[in-house]
Amino acid sequence: MRVTLKDIADEAGVSMMTVSNVVNGKRARVSPETIERIQRIVAERGYVPSASARSLAAKSSKLIGLLVPAADEDSLMISPHNVAIVGLIERELRKGGYHLLLRGISQPAEVAEALQSWSLDGAVLLGFLDEEIDRLTARTVGKVSLLAIDSYSANPLTTGVRSDDHTGALLAARHLLALGHREIVFAGPAFSDVGVVHQRYQGFRAAYAEAGLTWIERIVTVETTTHGSGRDLGLRLMQSHPEATAVFATADILAIGIMEGLAEAGCSVPGDVSVLGFDxxxxxxxxxxxxxxxxxxxxQKAAIAVRLLLAAVERREHPADPITLGVRLITRDSTAAPR
Incomplete structure (x- = not known):
């Protein structure tokens, strides 16, 4: 059976309030002998403070929800990039005394249910389209503080942190163009006129304009951000885009799949086709x-996300503008000058 404060108090011969004060570090009015006795009993009995009781006392659940899209009721849509983010966010929240709860969202109505039924102090939105974030209302959100990662939504209900996607793609295209590539396939998921992939698309095009070159729309290919989709593209790349000498993929996992598919199709990377990723x-x-x-x-993205969210939760601070983090080109072995 769970050991309670009353059990400790009865054995120590003190009040429950005295035990609570000792356990929670409020020991100014407790004698050293009593503190030592309570601590010994706590250790011997294996007492663990009740998180729910602490939450009630503090009028805070200490729970942060992490909401991610679910393709259906059985699967979550978490890319390798987002998996890394989840682990780092959990670590940062744990340092601050908060707990992370993961929830998949397959229908828009589930957002309100998740935010309001869990008694959350705050929530992180990860992997949602900006159009979906735009539709969140005060009625949906309630009093829960929200932070959207990698979002360009202008919804005033959310705080945001993201990487400089436009500059990242600009650097990628500059690198490939400087090597001498001109027919470069842009591979990424479908996008609208706002969002991460749109920013990367615009940055990529900007490098062509900067170099005085014409962008060829036909070498954009829409792929899901998965290894399997990349492999399929690599297998058919030379048939669908025989003129291509390089590929820019909007995510590393997609780029890695493309390299595998190219190798299976008998193409050398970077001998026949250079491949460049993002993440x-x-x-x-x-x-x-x-x-x-x-x-x-x-x-850094995870650390700033947690800092911003907890500032909103604990002090009701809400930055007027999202924070955009810098990016840089890492040159390795998958890119070279075209033959």
Whole structure:
């Protein structure tokens, strides 16, 4: 059975309030002998403070929800980049005394249910389209503080942190153009006129304009951000885009799949086709050839996200503008001059 404050108090011969004060570090009015006795009994009985009781006393649940899209009721849509973010956010929240609860969202109505039924102090939105974030209302959100990662939504209900996607793609295109590539496939998921992939698309096009070159719309290919989708593209790339000498993929996992598909199709990377990714995941250093990519500081993104969210939760501070983090080109072995 769970050991309670009353059990400790009865054995120590003191009040429950005295035990509570000792356990919670409020020991100014408690004698050293009593503190030592209570601590010994706590250790012997294996007493663990009740998180729910602490939450009631503090009028805070200490719970932060992490909401991610679910393709259906059975699966979550979490990319390797987002998996890294989840682990780092959990660590940062734990340092601050908060607990993370993961919830998949397959229908828009589930957002309100998740935010309001869990008694959350705050929530992180990860992997949602900006159009979905735009539709959140005060009635949906209630009093829960929200932070959206990698979002360009202008919804005033959310705080935001993201990487400089436009500059990242600009650096990628500049690198490939400087090597001498001109027919470069842009591979990424479908996008609208706002959002992460749109920013990367615009940045990529900007490098062509900067170099006085014409962008060829036909070499944009829409792919889901998965290894399997990348492999399929690599297998058919030389048939669908025989003129291509390079590929820019909007995510490392997609780029790695493309390299595998190209190898299976008998093409050399970078001998026949150069491949460049975005994220700088650990995987990019383990594949052969090692992947040239755009690095974003994922640990910093997670740390800032938690700092912003807890400021909103604890002090009701709400930054007027999202924070955009810098990116950099990491040159490895998957890019070279075209033959």
């Amino acid at each position: 700088d995941l650990d995987l990019s250093r383990y594949v052969t050839p090692k992947l040239t990519t755009i690095a974003q500081d994922i640990p």
